[in-house]
Amino acid sequence: MKSDQRSLMRLGLWVFVALMVVEILEYIVGVGLKRGAWPFLVILAVPGAGLIIYYFMHISQLWRREE
Amino acid sequence: MAALTGIIKGLIFALIGFIFGGGIGFLLINAAGRSGTNEPVIALGYLFALIGWLFGAGLWDAWGREWVGLPARKLEVNGWKRYFRFCTNHKVIGVQYLVTFVFLFLFAGLLAMLMRTELIAPGQTIMGPNTYNTTMSLHGIIMIAVAVATIMGAFANFFLPILIGAEDVAFPRVNALSFWLLPPVVILLLLTPLFGGFDTGWTAYPPLSVINATGSLFFLMAFITFGISSILGGLNFITTVITQRASGMTWGRLPIFAWGIFTASMISLTATSFVAVGLIQVVLDRVAGTSFFNASQGGNPLLYEHIFWFYSHPAVYIMILPGFGIILEVITHFSRKPLFAYKWVVGSFFFIVFLGFIVWAHHLNTSGMSDYLYIPFMVTTELISIPTGVVFLSALGTMWLGRLWLRPPMLFALGYLFNFLIGGVTGIFNADVPTDIHLHDTYFIVAHFHYTMMGGVIFALMAGIYYWFPKLTGRMYNETLAKVHFWWMFIMFNVTFIPMFWLGINGMNRRVFDYPEALGGVNMFVSIAAFLLGASFLVFLTNMVYSWLRGPVAEANPWRARTLEWQISSPPPEENFPEPPQVVGDPYGYGIPGSVHAVLNPAGSALNTGGG
Amino acid sequence: MALAKEIHGAYSRLHTNRLGLWLFFLSELFIFAALISSRFYLQGFYRPAELNQLLGLVISVILVLSSLTAYRAEIASAHGDQRRFRLNILFTISLGLIFLIGVVIEWREGFHFFPPSTGFGTLFFTMTGVHAFHVLTGIIALTILYFLGRSGRFTSGSYWGVEGVVKYWHFVDVAWVLIYPTLYLVS
Numbered sequence: 001m002k003s004d005q006r007s008l009m010r011l012g013l014w015v016f017v018a019l020m021v022v023e024i025l026e027y028i029v030g031v032g033l034k035r036g037a038w039p040f041l042v043i044l045a046v047p048g049a050g051l052i053i054y055y056f057m058h059i060s061q062l063w064r065r066e067e
Numbered sequence: 068m069a070a071l072t073g074i075i076k077g078l079i080f081a082l083i084g085f086i087f088g089g090g091i092g093f094l095l096i097n098a099a100g101r102s103g104t105n106e107p108v109i110a111l112g113y114l115f116a117l118i119g120w121l122f123g124a125g126l127w128d129a130w131g132r133e134w135v136g137l138p139a140r141k142l143e144v145n146g147w148k149r150y151f152r153f154c155t156n157h158k159v160i161g162v163q164y165l166v167t168f169v170f171l172f173l174f175a176g177l178l179a180m181l182m183r184t185e186l187i188a189p190g191q192t193i194m195g196p197n198t199y200n201t202t203m204s205l206h207g208i209i210m211i212a213v214a215v216a217t218i219m220g221a222f223a224n225f226f227l228p229i230l231i232g233a234e235d236v237a238f239p240r241v242n243a244l245s246f247w248l249l250p251p252v253v254i255l256l257l258l259t260p261l262f263g264g265f266d267t268g269w270t271a272y273p274p275l276s277v278i279n280a281t282g283s284l285f286f287l288m289a290f291i292t293f294g295i296s297s298i299l300g301g302l303n304f305i306t307t308v309i310t311q312r313a314s315g316m317t318w319g320r321l322p323i324f325a326w327g328i329f330t331a332s333m334i335s336l337t338a339t340s341f342v343a344v345g346l347i348q349v350v351l352d353r354v355a356g357t358s359f360f361n362a363s364q365g366g367n368p369l370l371y372e373h374i375f376w377f378y379s380h381p382a383v384y385i386m387i388l389p390g391f392g393i394i395l396e397v398i399t400h401f402s403r404k405p406l407f408a409y410k411w412v413v414g415s416f417f418f419i420v421f422l423g424f425i426v427w428a429h430h431l432n433t434s435g436m437s438d439y440l441y442i443p444f445m446v447t448t449e450l451i452s453i454p455t456g457v458v459f460l461s462a463l464g465t466m467w468l469g470r471l472w473l474r475p476p477m478l479f480a481l482g483y484l485f486n487f488l489i490g491g492v493t494g495i496f497n498a499d500v501p502t503d504i505h506l507h508d509t510y511f512i513v514a515h516f517h518y519t520m521m522g523g524v525i526f527a528l529m530a531g532i533y534y535w536f537p538k539l540t541g542r543m544y545n546e547t548l549a550k551v552h553f554w555w556m557f558i559m560f561n562v563t564f565i566p567m568f569w570l571g572i573n574g575m576n577r578r579v580f581d582y583p584e585a586l587g588g589v590n591m592f593v594s595i596a597a598f599l600l601g602a603s604f605l606v607f608l609t610n611m612v613y614s615w616l617r618g619p620v621a622e623a624n625p626w627r628a629r630t631l632e633w634q635i636s637s638p639p640p641e642e643n644f645p646e647p648p649q650v651v652g653d654p655y656g657y658g659i660p661g662s663v664h665a666v667l668n669p670a671g672s673a674l675n676t677g678g679g
Numbered sequence: 680m681a682l683a684k685e686i687h688g689a690y691s692r693l694h695t696n697r698l699g700l701w702l703f704f705l706s707e708l709f710i711f712a713a714l715i716s717s718r719f720y721l722q723g724f725y726r727p728a729e730l731n732q733l734l735g736l737v738i739s740v741i742l743v744l745s746s747l748t749a750y751r752a753e754i755a756s757a758h759g760d761q762r763r764f765r766l767n768i769l770f771t772i773s774l775g776l777i778f779l780i781g782v783v784i785e786w787r788e789g790f791h792f793f794p795p796s797t798g799f800g801t802l803f804f805t806m807t808g809v810h811a812f813h814v815l816t817g818i819i820a821l822t823i824l825y826f827l828g829r830s831g832r833f834t835s836g837s838y839w840g841v842e843g844v845v846k847y848w849h850f851v852d853v854a855w856v857l858i859y860p861t862l863y864l865v866s
Binding site for chain 3: 309339344348364373374
């Protein structure tokens with residue numbers, strides 16, 4: 001593997017770790033709280049989706065013209 | 068035969084698909100132990116038949132082959148035969164849309180004639196309640212489709228790429244796909260009467276739409292298919308405007324019609340998929356036994372009304388924004404003046420898109436929704452008069468002290484302004500909750516939305532047809548017949564629909580084949596006026612058919628207009644522009660010394676456009 | 680097309696394709712928005728006690744993991760690393776299939792505790808069903824991608840097909856990240 005490929009692969013791994021943390025926290029909050037979990041879930045799920053959209057789907061390609 | 072190969076292949080593949088999907092449906096019914104229903108067979112059969120139809124009609128040759136590593140096949144037919152094939156040229160698709168929808172428009176108009184025949188006297192005249200309701204529903208949905216897709220499908224396809232100086236739309240194959248999704252829609256709608264019709268009107272409110280005859284399922288599937296076509300069209304136009312503009316065609320130089328299409332596409336891209344969910348929920352309630360709208364199982368029919376109008380109110384702006392675009396375009400060219408308050412109009416278009424999404428509940432004023440929703444939705448609804456007012460002021464400001472050239476397109480544009488004003492002013496009574504509770508579901512509403520839809524969108528469509536006919540066909544129509552058509556249609560339209568306001572205030576309900584004895588006289592009057600209104604389209608049809616075949620050859624620029632489509636031959640060459648045009652100025656700079664819109668062959672001699 | 684490139688130099692074909700795909704995602708997002716609003720409109724924050732929470736977490740983790748392998752496939756393809764590209768696509772397809780098996784198990788339990796004719800079941804089966812349909816189409820697309828990749832269709836300079844399908848797969852994951860708490864976890 002070339003070095004930039006390796007660093008991109010490592011970045012993906014870190015994003016995955018962050019997403020795992022989000023999912024597990026969501027699970028703990030959702031199963032643990034009997035009521036009123038939804039504000040915490042919003043706080044967790046929306047940035048989770050944001051991580052995928054920004055790092056995995058490269059949304060910034062849309063406004064970054066040079067490539 | 069080469070003309071019909073695609074269609075025949077599509078039909079055969081559709082049949083195979085139907086047998087395959089229907090078979091799965093049949094097995095599922097048996098596995099679930101449900102009997103007495105064949106709707107899962109129809110629904111699954113249709114899903115696969117649709118896929119089969121698309122692949123057979125040309126999706127496979129143009130696209131699917133690449134998915135298995137084969138080169139895509141180029142369409143090898145030319146001339147008139149292309150119009151029956153999966154052709155990716157935007158001009159061919161534009162004509163396909165225009166002809167299809169003009170015929171649908173005339174067909175649905177005939178249905179309206181049937182309805183007025185039934186309503187000519189109180190009591191049953193020629194048809195029973197079920198037939199009447201199916202006729203009314205078919206008239207409604209076909210006209211909605213005409214209003215949504217004719218200007219977008221025909222004129223945006225044909226002229227948007229030329230107006231912005233492009234070779235084609237951004238995704239030509241998606242464009243062809245969105246047209247070829249339409250034949251199944253038409254077939255499904257025409258089949259509904261054979262399966263018990265559908266008596267819900269085009270809104271398909273549950274619980275009725277869940278429990279009525281199978282015709283309703285056909286209608287729902289047709290609506291969903293039409294929605295997919297509309298979404299793909301919107302996606303294509305947005306991308307086209309953003310990425311395919313000629314060099315120098317900055318956002319501030321974009322013709323106003325392109326802005327109308329761009330903003331309307333934003334709505335059709337997003338809101339349409341929202342309503343598809345509502346329709347799918349009704350289909351699931353019918354086919355899979357879910358209970359979205361079954362109140363005894365925790366469902367709620369009001370959910371449907373919210374989802375439906377979250378699309379269907381913005382949908383009226385899908386219809387009207389391209390209409391505004393055509394009207395302002397025509398008015399500025401035929402007043403020989405720059406478009407007044409261009410930037411404000413563009414801003415208003417976006418404001419209309421935004422407001423369109425937050426007004427839907429004014430359709431639910433008598434539905435029993437939560438009380439706190441009435442006032443906010445009343446306020447947002449009335450806010451819409453601000454951006455539409457800006458559009459009106461722009462039209463008036465453009466005409467102010469201009470040299471009006473009263474050719475047929477301009478006449479229709481002026482008729483539009485008159486009708487749409489009445490439609491808009493009567494809308495205030497529907498937006499206000501206290502008056503609307505009285506007027507809801509009466510002929511007042513019918514008259515109101517016919518003033519905006521027929522008096523508005525159809526007049527804009529006619530303005531567009533008379534404006535662009537020479538460019539589309541390369542031939543000129545008969546001016547006298549066109550003017551006769553305008554005055555006949557304009558007068559009879561008003562004579563037909565003004566009395567309907569009175570009928571509505573006096574308690575005549577919509578969607579009913581019968582009415583109180585006392586309203587008989589006015590209804591007789593309205594019916595006769597409606598027949599005369601219908602007859603005006605015979606003039607239109609004669610003029611169009613004759614002129615297309617035998618009319619005098621049109622010049623490249625009969626209106627001496629400045630926008631790009633008039634600078635190339637009529638009809639436009641295959642590639643639109645021999646060389647990429649260079650846009651250097653404002654499209655509407657009439658009367659401004661030295662103003663130039665575009666240079667058509669930047670490299671060669673300076674053949675400038677505009678001036679006039 | 681060469682001509683088109685000259686005219687619209689500012690926007691390449693690739694950029695146009697990306698924009699179209701993102702607009703498609705935007706449109707799709709409204710489908711899931713309508714489903715999520717239906718859930719809250721009809722059922723509020725209700726969730727049945729019989730919901731298999733552990734299974735829900737496991738399939739969520741599997742789908743996120745499949746996003747990682749899809750990402751690795753795209754990066755490998757962009758660098759012309761065909762072997763690693765194909766391997767990761769195969770991983771992604773397998774994880775997608777495991778996800779679908781998880782949904783089937785859920786559905787079997789669901790039929791028992793909250794069948795689709797009941798209030799919560801209606802939403803549960805519709806939302807997971809619509810999502811599983813997206814997963815299924817994604818798997819079909821990935822399979823096509825695998826075979827195209829094996830026949831050498833993609834190079835490090837030209838891999839729009841890979842990019843598009845992988846983006847779609849990530850979008851399916853985004854949809855699940857939003858659906859999962861909506862269906863399983865709110866209370």
